[in-house]
Amino acid sequence: MQVTLGWLKRYVEIEESAQEIADLLTRQGLEVSECASVRPRLEGVITARVASLEAHPSSEGLWICRLDTGGEDRSVLCGAQNLAEGDCVPLAVPGTSLPGGKLIEAVTIHGVFSEGMLCSERELELSEDHAGIMKLPADTPPGLELEKALRLEDDVLDIEVTPNRPDCLSVIGVAREIAAKKRRELRFPKISLEERLPSSGEVSSIEILAPEACPRYVARVIEDVRVGPSPFWLRRLLGLVGLRPINNIVDVTNFVMLEWGQPLHAFDLDRLAESRIVVRKARDGERITTLDGEDRKLSGEDLLICDARRPVALAGVMGGLESEIHDGTTRVLLESAYFEPRGIRRTSKRLGISTEASYRFEREIDIEGCLRAADRAAGMITSLGEGRLLAGALDVYSMPYRPGKIRMMLSRINRLLGTSLEKEEVLGHLRGLEMRVEDDAGEVFEVTPPSFRPDLRMEMDIIEEVARLYGYDEIPPDMPKAPVSVVRPDSERRAEDLARDVLVGLGFCEVVNYSFTGPDLFEPLGFSTGDIRAKPVALQNPLSEAQGFLRTTLAGSLLETTAMNLRRRNRDLRLFELGRVFLHRGDEALPEERKMLAAVMVGGRYAEGWNQPDDSVDFFDLKGALETLLDAFRIESFEWKRPEQNSYLHPGCSGGILINTTKIGCAGRLHPSVQEAFGMEEEVYFFEIGLEALASHVDHPLRYRPFARRPPVERDLALVLDETVPYSRVIDRMREHADPRVTAIELFDLYEGPPVPEGKQSMAFRITYQDPSRNLTDEEINKIQEAFLSRLLPGLGASLR
Amino acid sequence: MREQLLALKEEVSKALGSVTTEQEVDQLRTRYLGRKGSLTQILRRMKDVPEEERPVLGNLANQIKQEVAGLLDGRRAQIRDEERQRKVREERIDISLPGRRPLRGAYHPLTLVTREIIAVFQGMGFEVVEGPEIDLDFYNFEALNFPRDHPARDMQDTFYVAEDVVLRTHTSNVQIHTMKARTPPFRVLAPGTVYRCDSDTTHSPMFHQVEGFLVDRDVSFAQLKGVLAVFCQALFSPDVPLRFRPSFFPFTEPSAEVDIGCFLCRGAGCRVCSQTGWLEILGAGMIHPEVFKSVGYHRDAYTGFAFGVGIERIAMLKYGIDDIRLFFENDQRFLRQF
Numbered sequence A: 001m002q003v004t005l006g007w008l009k010r011y012v013e014i015e016e017s018a019q020e021i022a023d024l025l026t027r028q029g030l031e032v033s034e035c036a037s038v039r040p041r042l043e044g045v046i047t048a049r050v051a052s053l054e055a056h057p058s059s060e061g062l063w064i065c066r067l068d069t070g071g072e073d074r075s076v077l078c079g080a081q082n083l084a085e086g087d088c089v090p091l092a093v094p095g096t097s098l099p100g101g102k103l104i105e106a107v108t109i110h111g112v113f114s115e116g117m118l119c120s121e122r123e124l125e126l127s128e129d130h131a132g133i134m135k136l137p138a139d140t141p142p143g144l145e146l147e148k149a150l151r152l153e154d155d156v157l158d159i160e161v162t163p164n165r166p167d168c169l170s171v172i173g174v175a176r177e178i179a180a181k182k183r184r185e186l187r188f189p190k191i192s193l194e195e196r197l198p199s200s201g202e203v204s205s206i207e208i209l210a211p212e213a214c215p216r217y218v219a220r221v222i223e224d225v226r227v228g229p230s231p232f233w234l235r236r237l238l239g240l241v242g243l244r245p246i247n248n249i250v251d252v253t254n255f256v257m258l259e260w261g262q263p264l265h266a267f268d269l270d271r272l273a274e275s276r277i278v279v280r281k282a283r284d285g286e287r288i289t290t291l292d293g294e295d296r297k298l299s300g301e302d303l304l305i306c307d308a309r310r311p312v313a314l315a316g317v318m319g320g321l322e323s324e325i326h327d328g329t330t331r332v333l334l335e336s337a338y339f340e341p342r343g344i345r346r347t348s349k350r351l352g353i354s355t356e357a358s359y360r361f362e363r364e365i366d367i368e369g370c371l372r373a374a375d376r377a378a379g380m381i382t383s384l385g386e387g388r389l390l391a392g393a394l395d396v397y398s399m400p401y402r403p404g405k406i407r408m409m410l411s412r413i414n415r416l417l418g419t420s421l422e423k424e425e426v427l428g429h430l431r432g433l434e435m436r437v438e439d440d441a442g443e444v445f446e447v448t449p450p451s452f453r454p455d456l457r458m459e460m461d462i463i464e465e466v467a468r469l470y471g472y473d474e475i476p477p478d479m480p481k482a483p484v485s486v487v488r489p490d491s492e493r494r495a496e497d498l499a500r501d502v503l504v505g506l507g508f509c510e511v512v513n514y515s516f517t518g519p520d521l522f523e524p525l526g527f528s529t530g531d532i533r534a535k536p537v538a539l540q541n542p543l544s545e546a547q548g549f550l551r552t553t554l555a556g557s558l559l560e561t562t563a564m565n566l567r568r569r570n571r572d573l574r575l576f577e578l579g580r581v582f583l584h585r586g587d588e589a590l591p592e593e594r595k596m597l598a599a600v601m602v603g604g605r606y607a608e609g610w611n612q613p614d615d616s617v618d619f620f621d622l623k624g625a626l627e628t629l630l631d632a633f634r635i636e637s638f639e640w641k642r643p644e645q646n647s648y649l650h651p652g653c654s655g656g657i658l659i660n661t662t663k664i665g666c667a668g669r670l671h672p673s674v675q676e677a678f679g680m681e682e683e684v685y686f687f688e689i690g691l692e693a694l695a696s697h698v699d700h701p702l703r704y705r706p707f708a709r710r711p712p713v714e715r716d717l718a719l720v721l722d723e724t725v726p727y728s729r730v731i732d733r734m735r736e737h738a739d740p741r742v743t744a745i746e747l748f749d750l751y752e753g754p755p756v757p758e759g760k761q762s763m764a765f766r767i768t769y770q771d772p773s774r775n776l777t778d779e780e781i782n783k784i785q786e787a788f789l790s791r792l793l794p795g796l797g798a799s800l801r
Numbered sequence B: 001m002r003e004q005l006l007a008l009k010e011e012v013s014k015a016l017g018s019v020t021t022e023q024e025v026d027q028l029r030t031r032y033l034g035r036k037g038s039l040t041q042i043l044r045r046m047k048d049v050p051e052e053e054r055p056v057l058g059n060l061a062n063q064i065k066q067e068v069a070g071l072l073d074g075r076r077a078q079i080r081d082e083e084r085q086r087k088v089r090e091e092r093i094d095i096s097l098p099g100r101r102p103l104r105g106a107y108h109p110l111t112l113v114t115r116e117i118i119a120v121f122q123g124m125g126f127e128v129v130e131g132p133e134i135d136l137d138f139y140n141f142e143a144l145n146f147p148r149d150h151p152a153r154d155m156q157d158t159f160y161v162a163e164d165v166v167l168r169t170h171t172s173n174v175q176i177h178t179m180k181a182r183t184p185p186f187r188v189l190a191p192g193t194v195y196r197c198d199s200d201t202t203h204s205p206m207f208h209q210v211e212g213f214l215v216d217r218d219v220s221f222a223q224l225k226g227v228l229a230v231f232c233q234a235l236f237s238p239d240v241p242l243r244f245r246p247s248f249f250p251f252t253e254p255s256a257e258v259d260i261g262c263f264l265c266r267g268a269g270c271r272v273c274s275q276t277g278w279l280e281i282l283g284a285g286m287i288h289p290e291v292f293k294s295v296g297y298h299r300d301a302y303t304g305f306a307f308g309v310g311i312e313r314i315a316m317l318k319y320g321i322d323d324i325r326l327f328f329e330n331d332q333r334f335l336r337q338f
C-alpha cells in the first residue's frame, strides 16, 4: 500500500518528517519498506496567465501569447492549439533547464521575440500528457513557482500491510494510526451532495439472490456525466501511488478506494439491460469477458453482478468488458458493496486474478462504510463539475453489522504483557483507535471494536492493540520465572554432531543439498523396480521437473555436487552430507523420513604438495574413514558383506556394512557407468548409512580397561595361503585361536608373486605378546606361537613362509 | 715412581690438547689407562717399592688414575659437545617451504549457525526437538490458526504432496506435535529444514529455521523480550541495539518482528539494511489462544511464547554472504571458507 505524506496530511496534522512518520508506522506494525521523496526539478518554471492571444501574422498555427507573470509581462511564441485568453499555464523562463534536459533560451523566431516556453505536462515530466499546454486551476495566481503552486513536493511511503489489517489498505486507516499514536484529531473528508430528482429508485433497482455472499450492496446513480480526463491533482496523486489515471469517473472510484479502503465499481447504466442489478452465483461453465479482455469460465462458487439478462461483472474481482465506462458514457451506476471474503479469495485464486479490489475484499472491508464511500465518490464526481446525482441511494443491506463486545480486565493485560499500565492509559490507546469503551470504575471494562477492524474479536486482539500503541520497545524485558532444568540433546542429535565432528576431522567438507530430486538424479542410479527408492514422493506443484520429487537417497544429489565441483576443477574432494530421505510407506499419507549420512571421496589421498605423495584414494581410504567413524561411536562388532545389491556401486569393489547382522548401509566404488552418467572421469568412492544405527550407539558407556604395562614383544609371521582366501577369514580364525596374551594382530604386508608360488598369496602379520603381570621370555613366546600356529594353519590350508 | 705418576698425568693433559675426536680420546684412554697402558706399566713396579711407601703411592696412583679418567671424560664430552654444535650449525632447512598439511574438513555454515543458536538456548533450558518435514495441513496450518481460504496463507507459498499433505513451510509444526504430546511446562527448540515455492537471490525453495517456544503458567511478553534479548546479545554482541515492532503471524498474538541495529553501518543506513539501519532477524509473539484451543489445552490454563529464526538469514548477515543459493551450490571454494 502506497500513500503520500501530502495525502495523509488531508486527514491528520503532521509536522514530522516523512522519515519520522515512516519510523512511527514501522514501530506500530505498519512496516514502511520504502520512503521516497518526490521533488520535481522545476526551478525556473512559473505560473502565468494568458493575457492575450494573437495569431502569428505569417506562420500558420503559431500563436503570440502575452503572459501576465505577476509583475512583468512576457511574450512567448507557442504552437499549441488548446490555449484561450485567461488560461493559467506553466511558463519556463529563459535559463531554465527542463527535467528532460532541454535548455530554454530567449530567441527570436519568425521575427517574434519569445521569452520562454509554455509547457505540456510531459515536458515537465508530470505525466504522459502531451496533447497541449498544461492547464492550471483557474484561480492560480500568476508569478508563483510551479512547484509551490501545485504543491508538487511530496513523499511516497510504501507500507507492507499485514493480512490482518484491511483497514490500513486505506489512507484514512494509515492516518488513523498516526492520529492514535500522537493523540491528534482525525479529520474525515466532508461529503456534500446535491441530489436531484428523479430518485435512483425510479431508474434502477438492486436484487440480491445470494445474500450470504453479498450482504450489502449500495448503488448511486449519476446522470449527464461527461467522461474526460481528471484534474491534474487527482491524476498526479494516483500516479504517485502507482495507479494509472484513466478518466474522471474511474479515477474518482480509485481515489475513494484508496481513501476509505472501499473498492467501487462504475457501470455505464445505459449498458445494463433494464438498468438493473442482480447479484447471484454463477452457473457452472458460465462465461464472462472481463475488463482485461479475457474470456473467463466460471464455477458455481463465483459471484456475479448481472443486469436483467447477463453477467456484467465478476463481483469483487473485475468488471465486465461490455458494461465499462467509455468516452461516451453519460449515466453512471456506482457500486459500493460488501462481498464475503472467502468467496472472493476462492474466485481470485482459481482464476489467478488479483486486483486492488479483490485484494481488499478478501481481507474484508468495512460493511458499515459502503454507503459513505458511494456518497463520497458521487460527491466528488459531481463537484468536479460533471453530472447530476439522483436522489437517494439504493442500499440493500440484508445482514446488518452487529458489533461484538469484548470483556477486558486490566490485570490480565498487565500480566500478559509484563507491564504495569494504568487503566486511563489503556483506555486512551483504545479510544484513539475508535473503539468504544464502557467503563464502570472497576478493573473490568468492555470494548466494542469499530466495524472496520474485523481482526479484533477476542481479548488477546485488544491486548495486542494496547501493546502496539504503548510501544513494544517500552515494555521492560524480563526472564521466565520457572527454574531452568538442564536438558541433554537427544541421542540422534548427539550422533549427528559426533558424525560431523569425526568426518570434518578426517578432512571432509559438509554439504547441504536440496531435498528435491528429479529424474536426472535418480534414474542413473538404476534402482530396480522393486526397490522402494525407485519411487520417490512427487510434488504436486514443483518449481521444475528437475525438482519434482523428494529424494530417496542422498546419492543422486551428492554425486551431482561432486561432479559439479570436478567440472569446476575443484579436485581432491571429500564431501559428506547429513540429511533426510523420504520413502513411501504403503498407503499412509505421510512418507517415512529417514536420516542418512553419505560421503564421497575423489582424487588425491593427500593434499597436493611438494613433499606429498600423489596417490589417489581407493576403496580402503573410504573404508578406513568409515571404520574410524564407527570407532568413534565405539562400534566394534561390525562386518563387511559382499555381494552388495546396490545397483550404482561397482559389484567387485563394494559391500554392505552390518552391525550385529543389521545392515546399516553400503560403501564402495561408484559403478563406472553411473560415474559416466554423472560426467565424471575419476574413480569415485561413496558410502551412505542410516544415522539411526549410529544414534543407538552414541550412549555407549565408556569404561576404562587396564592395559599391560610390561614391555610388549612383537613377532612377525608370514602365512602363505590360497589367493582366494579373504583376509576376514584369516583374521577371524587368528582371533579365535589366539592366546589371551596376544594383544594385537596387525596385517603389515600383503604380497603375491615370486617367490610365493602361483595362485598363492602371502600375508605378513605382526603379533604382539604381552602378559599383564610379568615379562615373557623368548622360550615362552616361542611356545605360545607354536601352539597358536598348530591350531591355525590346518584350518586355513596355510603354511609358514 | 711418584714422579712417574705425576708425569703421566702431565703427559695425558698435554696429549689431550692436540686431540680433536672422540676416537682419539679413546685411543689415549687405552694407551694410558688400558690393561697394557702406561699406568698399568707403572703400577707393575709397585712390588719394587718399599713396603711402607706402598699405601701412600697406592693412594696417589688411584688419585692419578681418577684424575686422568676425569681429564679424558671431560675432553670427550667437550669434543662431543663441539661436534654437536657444529652439526647443529650445519643442519639447516628452508623453513619457508610449505608444510605438509592434512586435508582440512569444514562444517557447512548453516551447521555452524544452527549449533551456535542451539548452544545459546540450551543454556536457557531449551530442549531440541525435531518434527516431520512432510506434514499434514493440520499441523502446518490449520492448528496454527491459518484457516483455509485465508489471505494469511499467501504469506507462505506452499509445496503440496497431496491435497492435505504439505512440505512444511516453517518448523512451527513442531509446536503442535509437542503440545499435543506433552503437558506444559516445556521449553523447546525446533531446528529444521523448511520449504516454500519461491526462488531468487534472497529466497530459496528450501531453507532452515529454528523455532523456539515456551509454555507455562503466567508467561509474559516481557519474558519473551528478555529471552530474545539474551539470544541477540549472545549471537551478535552484548551491546547490540534491539527493536521490537508489531507484526502479524496467525499463530501468535501479540506478534512481533525483532530487528537488530545494523552492525555493518552502525545504524547509519547501508545497502544490506536497505538504508534503515535495522536488520530484521526473527519473528516472535505470544502463542495465540486459538493454537492452545486446537491442541486441546483448556482456555486460560497456559500462556506461552514462540519465535522463529531463519538460519540462512543469520548466516548471510554473519558471514557477509549475498546470495542464498551459495549455501546449496556446495562449491568447495565456498565450503572451505568455514
Ligand SMILES: [Zn+2]
Pocket: B262, B263, B264, B265, B266, B267, B268, B269, B270, B271, B272, B273, B274, B275, B277, B278
Ligand atoms: Zn546497514
